[in-house]
Amino acid sequence: MEVCYQLPVLPLDRPVPKHVLGRRGAICLTSSPILFGGPAPRQLSKRRGAISYDSSDQTALYIRMLGMSASHRKHTLKTPTVITYTHMEIGQSEAEQPVRSVLSFQKNLHSSHYSRNHTHATHHTLDQEYIGQAKCLLRKVGSWSFDIFLFDRLSNGKSLVDLTLHLFIDYGLIKLFRLDLLKLRQFLVMVHEAYRRQNPYHNALHAADVTQAMYCYMQEPQLSESLTSCDILLGLLAAATHDLDHPGVNQTFLIKTNHYLASLYQNASVLENHHWKCAVSLLRESGLLSHFPSEDRQNLEERLGSLILATDISRQNEYLSQFRAHLDRADLHLNNSQNRHFILQMALKCADICNPCRPWHISKLWSHKVTDEFFSQGDSEKRQNLDVSILCDRNANTVAKIQIGFISFVVEPLFLEWARFSDTPLSQIMLGHMTSNKYKWTHLPQEDLRESTQSTSSKTLPQGGLGP
Numbered sequence: 065m066e067v068c069y070q071l072p073v074l075p076l077d078r079p080v081p082k083h084v085l086g087r088r089g090a091i092c093l094t095s096s097p098i099l100f101g102g103p104a105p106r107q108l109s110k111r112r113g114a115i116s117y118d119s120s121d122q123t124a125l126y127i128r129m130l131g132m133s134a135s136h137r138k139h140t141l142k143t144p145t146v147i148t149y150t151h152m153e154i155g156q157s158e159a160e161q162p163v164r165s166v167l168s169f170q171k172n173l174h175s176s177h178y179s180r181n182h183t184h185a186t187h188h189t190l191d192q193e194y195i196g197q198a199k200c201l202l203r204k205v206g207s208w209s210f211d212i213f214l215f216d217r218l219s220n221g222k223s224l225v226d227l228t229l230h231l232f233i234d235y236g237l238i239k240l241f242r243l244d245l246l247k248l249r250q251f252l253v254m255v256h257e258a259y260r261r262q263n264p265y266h267n268a269l270h271a272a273d274v275t276q277a278m279y280c281y282m283q284e285p286q287l288s289e290s291l292t293s294c295d296i297l298l299g300l301l302a303a304a305t306h307d308l309d310h311p312g313v314n315q316t317f318l319i320k321t322n323h324y325l326a327s328l329y330q331n332a333s334v335l336e337n338h339h340w341k342c343a344v345s346l347l348r349e350s351g352l353l354s355h356f357p358s359e360d361r362q363n364l365e366e367r368l369g370s371l372i373l374a375t376d377i378s379r380q381n382e383y384l385s386q387f388r389a390h391l392d393r394a395d396l397h398l399n400n401s402q403n404r405h406f407i408l409q410m411a412l413k414c415a416d417i418c419n420p421c422r423p424w425h426i427s428k429l430w431s432h433k434v435t436d437e438f439f440s441q442g443d444s445e446k447r448q449n450l451d452v453s454i455l456c457d458r459n460a461n462t463v464a465k466i467q468i469g470f471i472s473f474v475v476e477p478l479f480l481e482w483a484r485f486s487d488t489p490l491s492q493i494m495l496g497h498m499t500s501n502k503y504k505w506t507h508l509p510q511e512d513l514r515e516s517t518q519s520t521s522s523k524t525l526p527q528g529g530l531g532p
């Protein structure tokens with residue numbers, strides 16, 4: 065359906081004057097040949113070169129330990145198509161798989177507990193539903209010390225839905241893009257449901273955390289002055305959906321267990337391609353963007369893919385070298401749409417692995433969660449007589465050891481470059497937490513680290529709780 069946009073014509077390739085928007089800058093209309101119909105970002109059309117797997121540098125080694133293998137890399141960016149996914153329970157035999165695995169991805173969502181019980185709630189806007197404390201906390205959504213664990217509890221475990229909806233409203237995206245609030249909420253509920261709650265780390269809470277971090281980065285001066293409405297829409301959508309239906313194991317595991325996703329995506333960015341296709345699938349099913357001209361919709365889906373694929377940690381060095389080269393040449397001009405897209409990719413990459421840069425009481429919780437997931441993959445590998453992935457062997461690792469390696473070889477190199485690009489108080493705060501967290505993992509006795517894993521946020525919950 066063609067849509068008649070009746071909002072005033074705004075400059076499409078420039079940030080929108082603040083007075084047009086109210087509180088937020090950088091909003092403009094859709095249907096822009098620049099934003100939607102323009103040439104696909106360079107990363108979309110180009111086949112990737114090989115990552116420095118052969119390099120002996122420690123960063124490459126660490127990244128390889130995160131579960132990628134050079135021989136499996138063959139990058140292609142697939143054309144978005146709607147694929148009906150089934151939930152395969154990784155590590156289980158066909159016979160062990162629960163009945164829901166034979167349902168389609170969408171049917172699963174529709175028949176889910178959450179969807180059934182929240183259909184009527186879609187008549188409410190976010191703020192109407194909020195209890196006072198969650199609402200209060202949301203006022204600090206732009207703060208780096210925002211406690212997503214506490215917010216998740218206050219929002220009855222649906223932090224991803226509430227936080228993302230709040231940001232859409234806050235940015236004025238609903239009006240600007242003529243979004244249907246009910247469809248938006250339904251879409252976000254479907255996104256929430258498509259994350260697997262049994263994963264210790266790759267679940268909806270991680271997506272909420274990444275979305276909040278992405279918001280912080282998009283609020284940084286350079287970005288907030290230059291991002292367009294489409295960039296913002298994409299940034300939020302990509303952050304919220306970037307790990308959809310994550311199975312809780314890495315690509316190597318999928319490859320060595322002959323999982324169908326590995327063959328579907330030819331062993332290249334298997335998980336990221338899956339997350340992207342799930343996101344496209346949910347976008348189409350929800351009809352959220354059905355009023356956009358099809359060319360714009362397609363462009364948005366492709367850009368969404370390019371952002372989500374950038375979160376493939378095995379390609380860290382590739383992106384980092386590009387970033388470094390741009391910074392050395394000082395040629396990242398954010399009035400250029402391709403440069404803005406690249407910065408959004410880097411921002412999403414930072415948001416995805418920013419947990420070691422959070423305050424200690426939050427950061428250490430993520431560290432334990434991600435390690436739980438690694439170790440549970442290792443246990444499954446042992447049960448199946450497979451080689452145990454290095455970081456996944458609970459007998460050969462400690463949380464502290466993993467954290468020190470991850471911070472030194474993956475997080476620090478990325479955030480140092482980010483701070484070069486965005487030399488702001490936030491960047492200094494993140495580097496400060498990162499350094500002090502690394503110090504704690506290095507110097508605190510193991511017993512102290514174990515004792516301190518209880519979230520301060522869980523202690524601040526009101527008596528009686530707020531539901532399941």
Ligand SMILES: Nc1ncnc2c1ncn2[C@@H]1O[C@@H]2COP(=O)(O)O[C@H]2[C@H]1O
Nearest residue numbers: 130377417419420430431434466467470
């Ligand atoms: N605190 C952490 N410690 C160790 N590895 C991490 C941590 N946070 C994120 N990661 C890894 O970084 C990866 C980023 O991409 P994935 O989400 O696929 O998987 C993530 C984990 O493997």
